[in-house]
Amino acid sequence: MAGNKSYTIVEYFGGDDGYRCGYCKNEKGNFSHGMWSHTMTVEDYQDLIDRGWRRSEAPAPSQSLLAPIIVALVIHGLFSFLFRSGKYVYKPIMNKTCCPQYTIRCHALKFQPSKSHKKILKKTNKYLSKGEIPKGQDDVDAEPMDSVCDGAGPREPSKVCQAEIKCLLSADTPKKEADNPAITEPQKEVVDAAPASLESSRKDAESVPDERTKAKVPKPGLGADASRPLCRKAKDVRKERRLQKEHVRHKADGVSSDGAPAPPATSQTNQPKLLEDFISESPPNDSCHSLEVRLVRSNPPCPQFKASFNASYQVYKLYQMAIHKDPPDKPSESQFRRFLCDSPLEAEFSPDGPEVGYGSFHQQYWLDGRIVAVGVIDILPTCVSSVYLYYHPDFASLSLGSYAALREIAFTRQLQKQSPKLSHYYLGFYIHSCPKMRYKGQYRPADLLCPETFVWVPIERCLPRLENSRYARFNQDPDAGDARMLKDVGRALVLHRRTVMPYATYSRRRRASSDEVEVQQYGGLVGQQCAERILLYRA
Known part of the structure; x- marks a missing residue:
């Protein structure tokens, strides 16, 4: 040649x-x-x-x-x-x-973490600072129901005021008796003597959840607890919150609620918290753990990659045995090298490209001096492409797969500052017919690649078509073709x-x-x- x-x-x-x-x-x-x-x-x-x-x-x-x-x-x-x-x-x-399998990409610059993403980031930060992993939490996106109780506390999914339910229990009543759902004989006599309207309410309450039933049928002999806040209607609480938000926004704009100029806004703003803000939250000086993310080139292998090769391979071996149930002899060193280290992409550098150059890399997550996860990525002219992620099974509860994806999106945004055209994060393939693979659609805004015209289409327009058919053309222009x-x-x-x-x-x-x-x-x-x-x- x-x-x-x-x-x-x-x-x-x-x-x-x-x-x-x-x-x-x-x-x-x-x-x-x-x-x-x-x-x-x-x-x-x-x-x-x-x-x-x-x-x-x-x-x-x-x-x-x-x-x-x-x-x-x-x-x-x-x-x-x-x-x-x-x-x-x-x-x-x-x-x-x-x-x-449809190619999927996320617009990294426009990405805003969802509630579940924030939960994962906070969980990791809490583990680093306090050494605690919250239990009973999952990574599923869910819109929390409005709390209709005036006061602090966990949000409840019921429309019944929780303070009203608590008011049914007297402070003088022993806890064991209050928690007992059975009606004592004196209470039964009072219920039997209740007016017809109360009896009707009791029958209606039997068809709704227990907590709501308790609210509609107060136990006789137990009065309201004066130490608890008064119950309020949900719409009144929502209205008050809306007014508070408007008041804060007016203050930020320099206008008070009565139209008069407000004092200059303080450091408090109404801007949403960025992904980088969650990641870069400074842990306390006495934090329990330290996390460092190192980028090492895998092809050709740099000295740092060679020095950490065996430690990285041991994590991969444990991951394959625990997650994919491989026998101990299957995830061999040579198989690991072929699968996740060998790459056809040679190292390339460009004046308008990122400082680290283009090619194949490993992002290593070092926790307290040892590797706990590795993200295999390709840095390309217009994107960071995620190839594979493996982690130590002992840290599965930290949701390292989702955490690494968020870190890779933040890394893409960092590279874009050096190379303006590098602005997308590719998550591989989106497989709508496989429910376990739909999680990739949660990193939005996202596009799917039309399999016939090879143009990018917002995922919101693609999903209705995929609900009707496993294979779908996303470009709705019948005259459009492969350019x-x-x-x-x-x-x-x-x-x-x-x-x-x-x-x-x-x-x-x-x-x-x-x-x-x-x-x-x-x-x-x-x-x-x-x-x-x-x-x-x-x-």
Whole structure:
């Protein structure tokens, strides 16, 4: 090859045969095209993932392939070498596979953490500062119900004033008697003598939850507790809160509630807390734990990566055995190296790129001097692409998967300050037909890639279509097509006998060649621009 120009070199595999799906466990329902990438530029990989391709986490390719490398691997019992490798790039056949996988990206600059995300960040910060992991909390987004009680305390889902329920219990009554739901004989006599209206209310109360029943049928002989606040209607409490918020906003704008200019606003603002604010909250000087996130280049491996390789591998091994139930001998060091350390992406640097450069990295989470989690990522021209995350099983309760995703979004925002076009965070594939994979849609604003036109569509517009069908075209313009579709296969570049040439030249030299259908399929999948840059290896 002439000059020092970097090329992407791939070997293409078809995808005619189905194989086992790792999501729905269909034995023959998973279909995808694949390429073995010897080397790849970050520009080409960026264009490929924007057409639905993805490296690593790959399913097995078709076993009917006759490529020499696959035959050799099968003979030696190393077929898993191919599809459990970071150098394998694959694209699901969306309208054929059992679980369509849609490329998803998050607008990192516009991202605002949800309530569940904030809960995870606060949980981690609390563990670092106090050494405590809150129990009984989950990461599911849920809108809390309004509290209708005037006073502090946990929010209750009932519309009945909780203070009113508590007022039914006298301070002079022993706690054991108050907690007893049974009605004593004197109480029963009073209830029997109650007016018809009260009896009717009692019957109506029997059809609602217990807490509401207690509120509607006060126990005779127990008066209101004067030490507790008076009960108020929910709408009155909401109105008061709204007025308080408006008052704070007027003060921030420099106008008082009566229209007069207000004193200059203090440091208190009404701006929402940013993701970085949660992450960078300063722990106290006497905090129990310290957390450090280190970025190390995995390909080519930097000295820091080499020094921490064994510690990182041990965490991966524990993760695979605990989470994926692998036997102790399966997550071998060589398998770990192929799967999460090997990458076709070479290190690249650009004057307008981030200081760390482009390529493949590991983000290591060091807790008190030891690795507890590792995020495998690719830094590309317009995005940070998440590849894989593994963590020490002892720290599963810290929700490290979600925490790492939030840290990677914050990292993307940090890189964008150095490289303005690097503004998205890719979460891999979104699989709506697999409920466990829908969590990726919680990082919003987000887009899904249309599988036919390869344009990005807001996820809110895609979900209704996915509810009706596993496979869906998101671009609603019937006249829209693939802007980068293959138009001339003859201009696709191939590598034959260490020589780069257009496919038209290659086919003239190899008159007996019968691979035009295969090359045409490959070109249609990568698009015209990539076909003219990527070198397709020809034996």
